[in-house]
Amino acid sequence: MATTKRSKLPHGSTRAISRRRFLSTTAVATGAAGMGWLAERKPPAYAQVRELTALALSLFAPPGDARFGELMQEFAKQAGCKARFDTIAVIQVPPKLAAEAEQQAGHDLVDVWEAYGYLHRENLEPLDDVLEPINSKYKFFTGPKECFQIDGRWKVAPWYWLAFPQNVWEKHWKDAKVEFPKTWADLHAAGKVLKKNGHPIGIQISHSTDGTAFWQACLWCYGGKVFEADSKTVAIKSAKTREMLDFAVALYNDCMTPEVLSWDDAGNNRFILSGKGSWTINPPSIYLAAVRDKLPAAKELNHLPGLAGPAGRHNTTYNHGLGLWKFSKNKDLAKEFLKFLYSEGKFDSWITAAGGFCMSPLEKYADNDVWKKDPKLAMLPSEGPYVHSSGWPGKPTQYVAAFDAQFVLPDMIAKVIAGEKPEKAIEWAEATTLKIVKETK
Amino acid sequence: MAPGDSSPVQSEALAATLRVRYTRRLADYLQQEHILGYLLLLPAFLWLAALVAYPFGMALSYCLTDIVVGRKQAAKFIGLGNFISLLNNEIFIQTVKNSFTFTVSAVTLKAVFGLLLALLLNKDLKFKRLIRGCVLLPWVMPVALSALGWKWMYDSLYSVITWTLNRFVLLVGMPALEINWLGQAKLAMASVIVVNTWIGLPFFAITLLAGLQAIPGELYEAAEVDGATPWHKFFHVTLPMLRPVLAVVILFSTIFTFADFNTVYVLTQGGPMNYTHLFATLANMFAFQTLDLGRGAAVSLFMFPLLMVLVFFILRLARREY
Numbered sequence: 001m002a003t004t005k006r007s008k009l010p011h012g013s014t015r016a017i018s019r020r021r022f023l024s025t026t027a028v029a030t031g032a033a034g035m036g037w038l039a040e041r042k043p044p045a046y047a048q049v050r051e052l053t054a055l056a057l058s059l060f061a062p063p064g065d066a067r068f069g070e071l072m073q074e075f076a077k078q079a080g081c082k083a084r085f086d087t088i089a090v091i092q093v094p095p096k097l098a099a100e101a102e103q104q105a106g107h108d109l110v111d112v113w114e115a116y117g118y119l120h121r122e123n124l125e126p127l128d129d130v131l132e133p134i135n136s137k138y139k140f141f142t143g144p145k146e147c148f149q150i151d152g153r154w155k156v157a158p159w160y161w162l163a164f165p166q167n168v169w170e171k172h173w174k175d176a177k178v179e180f181p182k183t184w185a186d187l188h189a190a191g192k193v194l195k196k197n198g199h200p201i202g203i204q205i206s207h208s209t210d211g212t213a214f215w216q217a218c219l220w221c222y223g224g225k226v227f228e229a230d231s232k233t234v235a236i237k238s239a240k241t242r243e244m245l246d247f248a249v250a251l252y253n254d255c256m257t258p259e260v261l262s263w264d265d266a267g268n269n270r271f272i273l274s275g276k277g278s279w280t281i282n283p284p285s286i287y288l289a290a291v292r293d294k295l296p297a298a299k300e301l302n303h304l305p306g307l308a309g310p311a312g313r314h315n316t317t318y319n320h321g322l323g324l325w326k327f328s329k330n331k332d333l334a335k336e337f338l339k340f341l342y343s344e345g346k347f348d349s350w351i352t353a354a355g356g357f358c359m360s361p362l363e364k365y366a367d368n369d370v371w372k373k374d375p376k377l378a379m380l381p382s383e384g385p386y387v388h389s390s391g392w393p394g395k396p397t398q399y400v401a402a403f404d405a406q407f408v409l410p411d412m413i414a415k416v417i418a419g420e421k422p423e424k425a426i427e428w429a430e431a432t433t434l435k436i437v438k439e440t441k
Numbered sequence: 442m443a444p445g446d447s448s449p450v451q452s453e454a455l456a457a458t459l460r461v462r463y464t465r466r467l468a469d470y471l472q473q474e475h476i477l478g479y480l481l482l483l484p485a486f487l488w489l490a491a492l493v494a495y496p497f498g499m500a501l502s503y504c505l506t507d508i509v510v511g512r513k514q515a516a517k518f519i520g521l522g523n524f525i526s527l528l529n530n531e532i533f534i535q536t537v538k539n540s541f542t543f544t545v546s547a548v549t550l551k552a553v554f555g556l557l558l559a560l561l562l563n564k565d566l567k568f569k570r571l572i573r574g575c576v577l578l579p580w581v582m583p584v585a586l587s588a589l590g591w592k593w594m595y596d597s598l599y600s601v602i603t604w605t606l607n608r609f610v611l612l613v614g615m616p617a618l619e620i621n622w623l624g625q626a627k628l629a630m631a632s633v634i635v636v637n638t639w640i641g642l643p644f645f646a647i648t649l650l651a652g653l654q655a656i657p658g659e660l661y662e663a664a665e666v667d668g669a670t671p672w673h674k675f676f677h678v679t680l681p682m683l684r685p686v687l688a689v690v691i692l693f694s695t696i697f698t699f700a701d702f703n704t705v706y707v708l709t710q711g712g713p714m715n716y717t718h719l720f721a722t723l724a725n726m727f728a729f730q731t732l733d734l735g736r737g738a739a740v741s742l743f744m745f746p747l748l749m750v751l752v753f754f755i756l757r758l759a760r761r762e763y
Binding site (some may be wrong): 048095122267 | 490507510512513526529530531532592595596597598600601619621622623624625629709710711712713714716725726728729730731732733734736754
């Protein structure tokens with residue numbers, strides 16, 4: 001039996017240390033220990049195992065997420081820390097980023113795409129020290145550079161970009177005896193026949209992110225633009241925009257059905273997978289879903305390079321990157337992880353796991369076998385030189401974010417379809433964009 | 442005897458006496474209704490203060506500044522600048538019109554159909570409990586989930602509503618309909634109103650049912666003795682007796698409907714051409730997609746004064762005695 005120091009109580013009896021004395025002694029001891037930790041400004045030993053955390057949207061290709069999580073764990077083992085990779089639905093990411101920025105607390109690395117890099121630029125740690133050596137060694141493509149080099153500094157580490165090829169249901173085209181299009185004009189000509197054959201074409205003219213992206217690519221192909229290269233001067237009111245608008249309305253009237261006016265981002269996916277649609281623009285997710293679910297579309301679908309217009313070939317993309325919060329407590333660890341991620345055998349293994357859905361921002365890994373194994377995916381890397389971020393030839397700034405969020409471009413087209421005069425619709429788009437530039441902080 | 446001279450036994454006795462005295466005094470305090478009442482209210486008050494008053498206060502302070510997410514330090518007081526800017530914003534003006542159309546239509550539909558449903562549920566029906574349980578389903582289901590279900594029902598390709606209508610249309614030899622539920626401005630607004638009505642109807646029906654069951658049967662008996670028809674009984678007994686409950690339900694529903702977010706966000710994202718944007722979806726767009734927290738807060742608080750007036754009049758109506 002353990003011996004206990006016994007104290008003599010005032011009235012003569014003896015018993016174990018009194019409750020009051022025990023409490024006061026332990027309180028003093030705990031307080032002293034706490035003061036010691038506070039004085040050292042370090043957490044207690046048990047909390048010193050650092051945890052690197054990352055947040056991203058759930059990829060369309062789940063094995064890609066799984067591989068990324070594994071890479072984080074591999075890194076954690078090497079670095080003697082813990083790691084956690086959280087994925088959430090794409091729709092939840094913007095409010096989550098806003099909440100973390102506002103609270104100045106949250107994950108260390110966050111999935112930032114397109115204009116969100118610019119929107120959060122003041123809370124993102126510059127990453128030049130990590131990315132410049134990577135750029136010298138493996139070379140980033142121009143698109144991710146344009147998107148994530150903000151005010152001359154790398155504010156986001158490019159992670160992947162999405163290709164938006166033409167998605168065609170080949171049999172419908174063969175049945176209609178029409179050639180696959182190389183230009184928007186070719187598409188218009190073929191689309192008329194396809195629609196008559198009961199297989200219309202379709203892209204969103206609605207409040208959807210994809211709709212804005214597709215029509216902006218069309219605008220570029222016709223020589224139009226929303227902003228000048230200075231990213232601030234509004235350039236949407238032009239003869240080129242009028243030309244594109246007339247074309248878009250004709251394409252809608254002759255080749256599409258009114259359902260495109262109500263589609264969300266997945267509307268064109270459903271349209272193609274149903275077998276009704278003959279053409280759309282989309283990342284390869286439609287095809288990959290058909291392969292995964294063993295649908296007839298897997299056999300029928302193919303991808304073609306993006307379309308050209310009078311002003312050449314241009315296409316849209318979403319550049320995704322990893323931003324490091326300035327308020328992160330693990331900045332050094334996160335930077336080390338980025339170096340680890342970009343290293344040979346790691347980044348390419350993630351690209352492979354993502355099944356060809358995620359395109360490499362680095363030239364070094366653009367030649368991955370994942371795009372060679374399946375001939376229907378083989379053309380995807382060739383889109384690289386033609387893709388631009390929203391707002392091109394300017395940068396995807398806060399103005400672009402507001403322009404996209406207000407769906408100005410698809411609404412401009414929808415207004416003309418609903419009966420408004422094209423010049424009035426363009427004036428409305430210009431006035432709305434000018435207001436955005438004036439009021440957006 | 443000086444206090445310092447007391448023995449330990451005396452000290453303990455004194456402590457025990459004091460304990461008893463304090464306990465009694467506490468009991469006396471708690472027996473006073475005004476004290477106990479406030480004490481019982483305290484947890485709810487703290488809860489509301491933390492989850493309602495604090496965010497409301499924050500929103501109030503944000504809407505008067507040009508605050509941007511993550512750049513709190515740079516925020517400047519701009520007074521009513523955000524509100525003035527909104528009044529010059531075409532999308533906001535459209536949103537105000539949409540919100541009124543949406544709220545007035547949806548609340549009217551819910552009130553009319555909710556009352557009819559309550560009257561029906563008040564009858565002696567077979568499987569009464571089962572039916573009442575089923576009626577509650579749209580109310581207990583998560584709104585986003587219901588909206589997703591409706592999204593499929595309005596889908597341009599797979600709409601079960603269009604499919605059903607076409608079965609009838611084909612029967613009479615007419616060409617099949619292609620209804621673009623969410624792609625045409627007026628139809629899209631009607632569609633979101635239907636969904637909101639479907640979700641909110643049980644709240645009306647069940648609350649009004651409780652109100653109906655509280656009406657004393659003697660009033661109906663007296664009316665019958667006086668030769669009242671069913672219409673007379675409805676307009677001169679049921680409706681006046683239900684008025685306080687109806688007023689409160691309409692009040693709550695008006696506030697909930699004005700603040701609806703999920704229905705529109707899931708179904709249309711404010712489209713087509715901003716014809717279904719509501720205050721909440723527009724506030725979300727400003728605050729989270731362009732990080733303009735000040736303007737987002739201004740959008741969400743724009744209706745506050747008007748709703749306060751509405752609350753005042755509806756509550757006055759509920760209390761009025763005839």
